[in-house]
Amino acid sequence: xxxxxxxxxxxxxxxxxxxxxxxxxxxxxxxxxxxxxxxxxxxxxxxxxxxxxxxxxxxxxxxxxxxxxxxxxxxxxxxxxxxxxxxxxxxxxxxxxxxxxxxxxxxxxxxxxxxxxxxxxxxxxxxxxxxxxxxxxxxxxxx
Amino acid sequence: xxxxxxxxxxxxxxxxxxxxxxxxxxxxxxxxxxxxxxxxxxxxxxxxxxxxxxxxxxxxxxxxxxxxxxxxxxxxxxxxxxxxxxxxxxxxxxxxxxxxxxxxxxxxxxxxxxxxxxxxxxxxxxxxxxxxxxxxxxxxxxxxxxxxxxxxxxxxxxxxxxxxxxxxxxxxxxxxxxxxxxxxxxxxxxxxxxxxxxxxxxxxxxxxxxxxxxxxxxxxxxxxxxxxxxxxxxxxxxxxxxxxxxxxxxxxxxxxxxxxxxxxxxxxxxxxxxxxxxxxxxxxxxxxxxxxxxxxxxxxxxxxxxx
Ligand code: FES
Numbered sequence: 424x425x426x427x428x429x430x431x432x433x434x435x436x437x438x439x440x441x442x443x444x445x446x447x448x449x450x451x452x453x454x455x456x457x458x459x460x461x462x463x464x465x466x467x468x469x470x471x472x473x474x475x476x477x478x479x480x481x482x483x484x485x486x487x488x489x490x491x492x493x494x495x496x497x498x499x500x501x502x503x504x505x506x507x508x509x510x511x512x513x514x515x516x517x518x519x520x521x522x523x524x525x526x527x528x529x530x531x532x533x534x535x536x537x538x539x540x541x542x543x544x545x546x547x548x549x550x551x552x553x554x555x556x557x558x559x560x561x562x563x564x565x566x
Numbered sequence: 567x568x569x570x571x572x573x574x575x576x577x578x579x580x581x582x583x584x585x586x587x588x589x590x591x592x593x594x595x596x597x598x599x600x601x602x603x604x605x606x607x608x609x610x611x612x613x614x615x616x617x618x619x620x621x622x623x624x625x626x627x628x629x630x631x632x633x634x635x636x637x638x639x640x641x642x643x644x645x646x647x648x649x650x651x652x653x654x655x656x657x658x659x660x661x662x663x664x665x666x667x668x669x670x671x672x673x674x675x676x677x678x679x680x681x682x683x684x685x686x687x688x689x690x691x692x693x694x695x696x697x698x699x700x701x702x703x704x705x706x707x708x709x710x711x712x713x714x715x716x717x718x719x720x721x722x723x724x725x726x727x728x729x730x731x732x733x734x735x736x737x738x739x740x741x742x743x744x745x746x747x748x749x750x751x752x753x754x755x756x757x758x759x760x761x762x763x764x765x766x767x768x769x770x771x772x773x774x775x776x777x778x779x780x781x782x783x784x785x786x787x788x789x790x791x792x793x794x795x796x797x798x799x800x801x802x803x804x805x806x807x808x809x810x811x812x813x814x815x816x817x818x819x820x821x822x823x824x825x826x827x828x829x830x831x832x833x834x835x836x837x838x839x840x841x842x843x844x845x846x847x848x849x850x851x852x853x854x855x856x857x858x859x860x861x862x863x864x865x866x867x868x869x870x871x872x873x
Contacts, residue, residue, distance in 0.1 A: 479771070480737075480738075507768035
């Protein structure tokens with residue numbers, strides 16, 4: 424899995440925790456080769472403030488451990504970043520939040536691709552579809 | 567729906583505001599900020615944004631465009647208080663974004679109209695917004711006093727006669743989560759849209775409303791073939807596909823007639839389309855299998871439609 428290059432942005436923000444650093448290297452190289460402006464921010468403690476100070480036209484690449492990504496993604500959304508303005512990669516074991524399309528419960532899926540909903544028992548497959556509204560990946564009924 | 571012109575207020579030398587009430591005294595349908603109504607007066611059908619109103623009355627503001635095909639001139643010169651006109655229910659192709667953290671309006675001239683209702687709604691909600699409004703001079707600036715009074719601290723005015731011009735510079739400074747809205751002449755919308763995209767604004771954060779279709783530089787006549795009925799029709803250079811279809815009695819729906827809403831979309835089986843709409847995405851355009859008949863034309867002399 425790698426980041427996709429998003430063209431025509433005024434500033435690229437590379438944002439990661441310790442574990443995410445390596446995953447950002449490749450996109451950093453791409454940006455450097457293209458001589459595009461970017462800023463690196465690793466393991467920041469003032470992330471919420473830093474994110475909300477960004478201007479329109481910036482683009483965020485975030486990478487880190489699953490829990491960190493979940494948390495930072497929420498901060499970025501609160502700051503105003505939309506799905507069109509950011510990309511995230513998760514290091515190591517994934518631990519996605521899953522939204523059950525049957526009973527609408529949200530639960531953790533660990534690294535499982537399929538699971539039975541803990542609330543209603545519906546067999547679910549974890550999709551790639553992230554819902555900003557539910558803050559979780561959509562779980563579709565598994566046939 | 568029939569409405570009566572209840573009041574006419576002169577805003578500037580060129581702009582008049584019309585207050586409309588239902589002729590039968592009933593309540594009018596509710597509308598959301600950014601909505602417009604289609605009006606028929608003197609045989610001209612035109613869309614105007616609702617600047618104010620509720621269930622009791624609607625208000626529209628019209629600039630007299632002497633070079634136009636007559637709709638605004640008719641409203642200015644021939645309509646008086648007490649007259650009855652026909653309108654259609656409000657529609658909204660220019661709604662406020664739900665996701666925006668901050669709303670930024672860029673208006674040129676009569677392009678201010680949809681923003682009047684939008685600013686009212688946002689200030690009632692306590693939401694964050696700003697207005698950048700360009701006019702020739704203060705005397706030509708419709709709603710100047712009302713804006714100063716109600717939204718003064720959120721508004722910037724630019725009067726070109728005094729050398730103070732509205733530029734795209736403000737786009738550089740807007741905080742993440744802003745949504746921008748453009749309304750005014752074609753060139754204005756075009757310049758601001760291009761500037762925002764070149765700075766990296768995502769398409770989803772840009773919104774615009776056109777009052778007129780994009781100009782077609784040098785329209786050429788062409789032939790239409792309707793695949794289902796086998797009819798062959800001629801589209802002259804001064805008519806749109808939609809007009810020709812409707813004149814021939816083919817029932818195709820439409821709404822905005824400026825290529826913005828997608829209502830008039832028709833499947834194209836063969837032929838090269840000359841797109842003039844602002845509705846389809848680039849990918850949809852490249853496929854060459856669909857067109858908006860109210861504005862788009864043909865580059866290959868002949869179009870075969872799935873009608
Ligand atoms: S009628 Fe709205 S796009 Fe044609």
